[in-house]
Amino acid sequence: MGSPISVLILENDSNSVFDLVREMKSGGLSPLYRVVESFPSWETTVHEEDWDAILCSTREPFHSEIPIYLQYLNDKKLDIPVILLSDSEEFTKNLSYMKSGVNDIIDRKNLLRLTEVLERERRELVYRKEKNTTETFLYQSLKEIQLQKFALDQANIVSITDANGIITYVNDAFSKVTGYSVSELIGQNHRIMKSTDKTKEDWTKIWEIIQKGKVWRGEIRNIKKDGSDYWADTTIVPFTGQDKSVFQYIAIHHDITDRKLAEQQLTHDAFYDNLTGLPNRALFLARIEQKIFAYNMKDSGYPILFCINIDNFKRINHSLGNEAGDKVLQIFAERLKKYSDSDAIITRLGADNFAILLTHILSIDEGVNFAFRLLERLGDPIPIGGYSIYLTASSGISGFGLGGKEADVLLRNAEIAMFHAKSQKVGTVSVFNQAMQEKIHFQLEIQNDLKKALTQNEIFVYYQPILDIKENKIGHWEALVRWRHPQRGMVSPGEFIPLAEDSGLIVSITKFVLERAADVIEEVQLKQGHPISIAVNLSPQVFFDQNIFHWIVDLHNRRNIPYTSLQVEITESLAMKNLSETVPILSNLIDIGVKVALDDFGTGFSSLSYLEKLPLSILKIDKSFLNNVEVGTKESFLLVSIINMAHDLGYSVVAEGVEELEQLELLKSFQCDKIQGYWLSKPIGNEDIVPFIKKFNSKQEKT
Template sequence: MGIPISVLILENDSNSVFDLVREMKANGLSPLYKVVETFQSWEATVHEEDWDAIICSTREPFHSEIPVYLQYLNDKKIDIPVILLSDPEDFSKNLSYMKSGVNDLIDRKNLLRLTEVLERERRELVYRKEKNTTETFLYQSLKEIQLQKFALDQANIVSITDANGIITYVNEAFSKATGYTVSELIGQNHRILKSADKTKEDWTKIWESIQKGKVWRGEIRNIKKDGSDYWADTTIVPFTGQDGSVFQYIAIHHDITDRKLAEQQLTHDAFYDNLTGLPNRALFLARIEQKIFAYNSKNTGYPILFCINIDNFKRINHSLGNEAGDQILVIFAERLKQFSDSDAIITRLGADNFSILLTHLLAIDEGVNYALRLLERLGDPIPLGGYEIYLTASCGISAFGLGGKDADVLLRNAEIAMFHAKSQKVGTVSVFNQAMQEKIHFQLEIQNDLKKALNHNEIFVYYQPILDIKENKIGHWEALVRWRHPQRGMVSPAEFIPLAEDSGLIVPITRFVLEQAANVIEEVQIKQGLPISIAVNLSPQVFFDQNIFHWIVDLHNRRGIPYTSLQVEITESLAMKNLTETVPILSNLIDIGVKVALDDFGTGFSSLSYLEKLPLSIVKIDKSFLSNVEEGSKESFLLISIINMAHDLGYSVVAEGVEEVEQLELLKSYECDKIQGYWLSKPIASEEVIPFIHQFYSKQEKQ
């Protein structure tokens, strides 16, 4: 049988309630609890039971009502501890409630502190009730001091001083709390405890108040004999004689160290990174503002901001695991601190992003030199688990003025410069300039417009035919997505496809392309009886994160599209990214009749060694192979080798980018199966597909 405890719970998530009750029971409590979901039911319920605690969710609708609950308890003079059940990302926001009367915050994803907090708050609730009773008794029994001391000694830390503040009495609880013996304390002033949180002016005000016969209550941080801190909730009661002068003081103390440490931990978690101990983004921005203010007011300490990102850090986590990745981040943070001077302010912005604020450099050129030396130092090998890990990092710089005059702008522009550095070449340094910002704004505008493009019929699909050289037939086509912007006109796929992949819009765009390809297949093959197969390009996000296999099965079941009329094209980099995941997906597609083409073959770094490992139907040779191909050249021998190897593996070969009849004849002689390019046709609209097919075969008949 556990220790009984009565808890009123404000929560509308039954799973959270279950977790709370389970945690209490698992830690030796026997909860009597009731769950309410509205203020009206809470108002009625709060009076039904002598509750030990109230646990309130910070999610809506409760979050906006928390001040109402606190005000109600205050107005009705109901003393029940209030504990908030908060999401980790809301801790900083919910800290303000600690100042409004909330007793503690609990992470709903980590309830380890729940039982400890409940038992602590119940002890403090009992203490407050006992203390109120004791203080009332004290005021009513001023003439019975010895009796009062006895009552106080039973449950409180008590000390008595004379009119001059000299200690005349302490109980054993006081001696135990401070670490001093009773004999060491008698005859001393309270200054022996070296209160560290109050100034001389604070103590002057307190003495002026109690010397006038007024009761003082507050929190005091004292220092024990061993040098450690402890916090006490203290009430000082002055006693006056018949002439109205104070002749002694009784101080009643309650140890609140656990609660203060919990508050300090919450504050630390809100403003510091738990892994590296560095300030987080919120605190870093505040520090930047302070340095900017100092520079504006004194014209000294020129603020320069460095944003540093570890290149390809995901590779570390994927290959060595997250624990190893965390160790490397800690070492990386230490190297930043070791390299920087003591005045540098260093932060971890999140994941593998760090930033440094310096104020001792005089110009951007000095900042660039500093960054280059820093990156060189960060490149030193890191010993880990028997390996030596070599890292590179990219750095962006923004300085007060051109880089911005506000903290958030300065930091944002340093990050923009860092991303620019990574886009040029990893391990380099870039200084922010206006052109970078304009590029970012352009990309954001394009990305925002792209979100509307599908709904506004701005996205459409063109189709480029593929010629079967041996049979002289047009049976295969490639679907190519296009975007006609209402103001900018045609936007290059090279611009909007990467933005679509970054934003996740590539998923609905790919589904749109599949549906449009199905429309053409219906018109050409199902209605006209002309054989056709259309290839759709797949991005890594669609290929791995979405189930392309089920999309195609759904298209077949819903619209009767033959599996053999669809192809998917993947790039070398996508295919080799994770063979253990890639191969089963490709195999499933081929098993149902969908052809799989490897696009842009020859542009990757390990094409030949991986080609035989992939289940494919078609290999598409990148157009760059045709640029310098001449009969008898090294390029021609390489092209012939690729074609022969693909044939040996049972793959059909398509040559991309054919623009001249000489290239076509050369590919015929090399026994290439199919060609695609402007020699045959540019990509055309869907309504032109059938006329193109008829026109092509009409020419064949005339020849």
């Protein structure tokens, strides 16, 4: 099979076309050809193939159109060889076309040169195309290199050194980031930047890599001319000659200082407390693990933990603001560092909780002595906002062994001991023991069971009657929540109410009590016509964090419960906690008809100035005031004074804990309004309320 060639033939003589094709084939070519007979047909066809040559007749009509064909090829930048087929007598005339761009002229009566001319023109055409492609590629490559160099200089810090590491070139970015001028850098080596993060061994390894012609990449911390640090992500590219030896290095640097500073800040934030700068819990636990490991390996450096909590810290935030509280925490942290030993590891665990790890103390007794000395020194007054703040702190201790053998256990037990110390007496020290652990476990179990209690109908409400002494009627009751545990039996409110407050379950429990109180009011008052008022105790969490006012309004709207049939009881400590919040809530309740009682009066602040500011309906005197009261004693004078004071303020007085007839008679003589206690009745179930009222009224009628 011959060599393929694509030819466009401009000829209207079919015999001549036959001769051309036959000659090409006899010359060893395999022609792919098209024949056109006019310029319009040629104009379309010339773009259809990648033609190797155009064979054009010089006879009419083509003779007069040859300049048009040549001009068209030139205008369209089509590089196709044009070969004229001329008659012998026109040969001389057609030479003028050679000057216009025709590649060759062949005598149509003697086609022996046709194959040779076609192959020659095709070779030259291929050469021209390859040359153009190569030139275009080289031009583009040169342009790309120039752009890359420009971009490299603009976007990167670039330096070039010779084989010995002497700087031969730096761009402006290198000079700008280092603070050195170009003249100061040329002729120096990179040691002028005094890299501080690489050892001599590190640099030896880097040189071994790049001297072998391999690329090295890594992060380097250098020092600027002004002494400040900067970080660079550096790539060092070695260039080798024909003998494979390195003759220069190009180093491309990216300034990553901002990123490294951000990473350092993130690391600091992850392991240090932002307010005090002390290690946080995560880092502290890691340090404990290290000391435990060292102790196990060397049997020296006994790890002992002190968990320290500032007593009543919340009152500082509440009275002076969070900014003052933060300042107190910072000063407290500085004092811990000042008064602890130099090898102490100190942390802020969170809020007002701190911890200290020591390893030089040899016994728990010695640790207790250290803790008491430290707490005494921490008590020095702190001047804040014109006030002198006197702090006390409580501490819990756990030592390696009995206090745990793992970091998290050791710390947790120190915290347990600290909470135990606070529950006993503020400003004191407790050492962890197993009984504390068991108490915590018990409380956790109770708390977990309490979560299920409401859904499993274990929580219920009892009601204790309150006697109106003057009218000798039972109209008021106090709702008392109870819990019957399926295994433990009756759980004391003193045990589960604090746990409910800590866990937030007190919110659900209070709503439950309100709904049950509404059940009683519906049954006793709305259905059976016995006037009744039920008091519900409010915890601080329910009172401040939840809107008790809207709860009661909702209860009234949903169930038509009269506002006057509900009463809320708050403690002195709750009432005095934040008067600016307490007074509006109580005023709103009284405005809609809900009675407000101050419970357990005399066991909290007992401040008359505060009492005068509170919008109250009832004052309930704690049962402790009835102990050993006899006419003419100081206790009796105090009790009478409280009753008279309450009456002067417009409050009704209820005495709690009345268990004997003599106490009732005495309270009558003191003009007390109401009494509550076992003398009248223990708390009873809702089903017993109406029978109790009827029985009581029946007795009164008989007397």
